[in-house]
Amino acid sequence: MAYKIFYIEDLDPESRIETLKGEGFEIISFKPDVNIDDIIQKISDENPDIILMDYKLTEGSELSYCDAPTIASTLRSKYNDGIKERPIVLISTLDNI
Secondary structure, three states, rough: OEEEEEEOOOOOOHHHHHHHHHHHOOOEEOOOOOHHHHHHHHHHHHOOOOEEEEEEOOOOOOOOOOOHHHHHHHHHHHHOOOOOOEEEEEEEOOOOO
């Protein structure tokens, strides 16, 4: 059984997606919306095993008010509202975050 990864990325995700697929993961790629509730709903709808997010999501999208830690925090606060708890992994190519 392949793990299903929900990957949130604002820039071109293809190279990372190909790497992860090559390791046997199922990848659902998502470019963030301007509405954080839509992001949370999409995660809930897809029901992934793991959430993978680029740390900085404000470069290639209209999501100018928040980045991955904000989304992760919002998601974790909704676990009591019926959202399934799962690992959240933040990644970055930045040296100093």
